[in-house]
Amino acid sequence: MSTQILFQVQLVLGYLAWLLCFRAxxxxWLSSMDRVAALRAIATLHSFRFFGLVFLLPGVVGPDLPAGFAVFxxxxxFATGVLAMLALLTVRVRxxxxxxxxxxxxxxxxxxxxxxxxxxxAGLPEHAEQLGATYAIPIIYVPLLMITHIAAFWFLLRPRQSVA
Incomplete structure (x- = not known):
């Protein structure tokens, strides 16, 4: 199986596995909480996105990892992680x-x-081996991040539940 096909299959299966887990x-769990608590939980997960800076470390990623992909x-x-941390720090200032x-x-x-x-x-799927030690990020971590962003927007946009 080619690198491109293997990467794409694993990416799709990463989304499928996280969707099944998240749905079940x-x-x-998030729906059982009030909106603030649910969004704090999502922000906590995203506060670890500073880890994405690893794409800039030589030796962790291959020397031919496309810079157009890695830097952005x-x-x-990093920006998302800092904003998520700031959200967590300001929870009392609604x-x-x-x-x-x-x-x-x-x-x-x-x-x-x-x-x-x-x-x-940049043709990253064809050269996914250049991700080196970071290969798991787009396959395992990114699907969860995307799914929780969608969930966060759902919590932000749904009408408030009235307390009986």
Whole structure:
């Protein structure tokens, strides 16, 4: 099986596995909480996106990892992680919290979509071995991030539940 096909199959299966897991466990758990608590849980997950800076470390990724992909992905993840941490720090200042929740989700989702675009433009699936130790990030971590961004927007946009 070619590197491109193997990478694409694993990426699709990463999304499928996380969707099944999220539908069975994540969404019911988050839905049992109030919106603030659910969005704090999602922000906590995304606060670890500083890890994306690893795409810039020589020796961790291959020397031929396309710079057009690596640089944007690294700094987009870093920005999203910082915004998520700021949201967590400002949970008691609700207007600022809501602004930062929207900001980290918009930034994070745009980052992931643009990363997919850059990856396709740079031919990353054909050279996925250049991801080196970071190979698991797009296969395992990114699908979960995208799914939780979608969930965050769902929690942000759904009407408030009235307390009986």
């Amino acid at each position: 466990y994540g969404l019911p 992905a690294a700094y987009g993840d 207007p600022l919290f809501w602004t930062l929740v929207v900001a980290f989700n918009v930034t994070g989702m745009v980052d992931l979509v643009v990363d997919y675009y850059h990856a396709i433009q």
